[in-house]
Amino acid sequence: MPETAVRPVLLTSPPTADDALPGEAARSARGLDPADVEAVLRWAAGLGPRVPHPASGGTARRWELLASVGAQDLSVARMLEPHLDALAILAEDGTTPPADSTWGVWAAEGPNARLTAQGSDEAGWVLDGRKPWCSLAGSLTHGLVTAWVGDHQRRLFAVEMADPGVTVEDGRWVPAGLAEVVTTPVAMTAVAARPVGTTGWYLERDGFWWGGIGVAAVWYGGAVGLARRLARQVREREPDQLALMHLGEVDAALAGARATLAEAAAVVDAGGVTGPGAVLLGARVRHVVATAVELVGRHVAHAVGPGPLSQEPEHVARVADLALYVRQHHAERDAAGLGGMLAEHHPEEAPW
The missing domain is CATH 2.40.110.10 (Butyryl-CoA Dehydrogenase, subunit A, domain 2)
Incomplete structure (x- = not known):
């Protein structure tokens, strides 16, 4: 794919000249070899101090950066995300990590x-x-x-x-x-x-769920990478009605996931949910995004056929990486957990 095609995955308005970090991260990730783990980790260590922490006013940009890297290379994103999560956890605890640590x-x-x-x-x-x-x-x-x-x-x-x-x-x-x-x-x-932190703090804090949504942002980016492959095929050859149907389904799924992530970022930055509300928000966003990812994967597979899966190493890697990565979401079990939270915290009237 040509360099001009490397662009960020945005949730909200385009970044300004002073806030172009998602695009910069996407271009950098494009040039990394995930097999060179040490080089990727050095890159992550250098990038980390520049990335906004969750609930700092820049949550959307943080998740856009994760999604942008995920759209380029999910293995690189999988190495970056826990490092950024650790820095956010340490910041919550008031701890400064050693320079260049990973x-x-x-x-x-x-x-x-x-x-x-x-x-x-x-x-x-x-x-x-x-x-x-x-x-x-x-x-x-x-x-x-x-x-x-x-x-x-x-x-x-x-x-x-x-x-x-x-x-x-x-x-x-x-x-x-x-x-x-x-x-x-x-x-x-x-x-x-x-x-x-204190005993129990790690799992009980609201930031645990902001980190979980950050993982979902990477999943979303991976799905965008698949969707871009489908969009390129539609541009390069005359699409039939089935191809257009698949493209429409992919667009709708991504639009729903993007809107959910953007709304969550705004709510997190506004301090609008804490305690059980944070748990519910995190579980809901992860489920919405995971469902969209699986739908996108199915439609892209049906639309592009076996060729890319047998002849395009980048596409093969993205499909395999995303299939494993999204299994951090436990599908029906997590859906049942979400339903249990709704039943417990909204016993008389549903929130919608």
Whole structure:
């Protein structure tokens, strides 16, 4: 695709000359090789301080940047997003990260893996055990990781990956998509850790959901990348009615997702939702975007046929990357969770 085609994915009005970061990030991402993980992470570290944090007045631009990178290369976006999320979390805690540091955020739990924390804020903390699903753990300088403090509560801790007690396990990572974003368990033995926030803070804060919407913005960008491939085909050959139908369905799906993201950004910046309202907003936006992504993927596949999937490496990678990435949304289970929130918080009258 020619350089002139590299453009940002915008949710609201076009950026001004003083606020063109989404377009700049898209062009930079276009020139990166996701197989060179170290180079991508250095780029992320340099970009991070320039990206607005959620609820800072620039939430739309933040999500536009994530979507713009996602439209170019989802593997690059998958490396960038958790680093930006970690910087936002640290900012909420009032912490300044070391210069040029690169970060992951690891909060998943799994069978046969439990990470525990022992100590106190006064005497210091150490972590022991195993943490599953640690993306890029072998390439990052630091991680934010949740660990159990007692039997029922978790707390977030910052760790240095160079600590001698950290072992990045070999783990089985053989996906069709996001192959460069190697995700494995990490074992920790007496690893020194600094608490970030109080016990339970990480999962209870509104920012947890703003970060989750940021992930959905990347999904949206990936779907835009697919849609642009379809639009190019419609321009290059005379479309029949079926091709136009597919294009119309794609446009409508993306319009709905874009409007949902834009409204959410405005609400977040205005401080309009907190507590259960933030949870509901995050769950709703992620479900709307994930549904749109899957619809776009289906219509693009039906419209362009097998050729791009067998002859265009960029398209093949985008399809595979997006299929895996969007599975961070748990489909019907998350839809049921959204319905449960509505039933609990609006028992007498629905919000619409």
